[in-house]
Amino acid sequence: MTTCLNNLGNLYSMQSKYDKAKPLYEWALTICEKVLGSEHPDTAICLNNLGVLYNEQGKNKKVELLYKWALVIYEKVLGSDHLDMAVTLQNLAIIYYSQGKSNKVEPLYEWVLVINEKVLGVEHPEMARTLYNLALLYER
Template sequence: MLGNLTKNKGDYELSIQWFKKAIQINTIENQNLIENYNIIGDLYIKIDDPKRAIEYYNKTLILLIKIFNEDHPELVVCLNNIAIAYKNEKKYHKALEYHEKALTILEKHPLIHQSDIAILHNYIGIIQRHLGYFNLALEHYQYALEICKYSFSSSYIDIAKTLKNMSIVYEDKNELEQSLLCLKKAATIYQDILSPIHADMIEIEEKIQYILVQLK
């Protein structure tokens, strides 16, 4: 209770201490312990301590494997959390390893987890871009795009975000016309669902103008 209260107030370090006390009181390996470990991991991310976050996400993962198994979809969120923490540490190969583990699990249940698979391809694309593997990044974004187009559980926003990610990679490759094309497609989607003063709408319009200037 106090852990959640202090978390909601934004006092993350104090919240961590309360959740750790809760763990000391209740050491039974159950759902509550899993949730507490995971929350502590999330809180360490919020205070920019990914190393400690990984420590608690790993505790979460160990318990999840005990309760379920090594390839159960319940592990996916935790695997992605670990990957994101490694990304924050700029340990991109480790981040890629955990995102790929999560993707392998979800691909065993493709019809149920289509939108989540698309999200994972986006995550992997982002990591591949950081590693400088631009073509591999684009391949994953293309996978995500195709899934989003035919998945009822995906939204137009998901498509727009994927197109924005693709535009960044094309800009990295100095393929500015392709970057502009992706941005314009994303902007068209945003125009249908966002107000003109929405932050995402403003951002993409500014990016389009920036690329247009570069092309002159």
């Protein structure tokens, strides 16, 4: 059920129909918390999706809290070197970059690089994307 809600929320979000996406993400989050618990990876996925939506709407304070909450869950349940962790770290780095908080961005991208290299290998496209983002930071 939550996968369907998240997928439909993603579709609306991509269409910039945020008013339709938000209740779907919130409903998925509520279900995950009630059925799976507040420390389940699927709950973290719902938090991350809601964070992406808020980011698209420019609600940076809410975004940061949601990403950090998701990171706590991922690290506790999946470990600090899981790909879901890398995705949310990268999302948080993008928020900090947009806020001009360069000192917080670099360690996050470096952590993402470590995860991606370990899990995906050095020749994976995700490595290139993270290296590009890090280069943009250094260029700034």
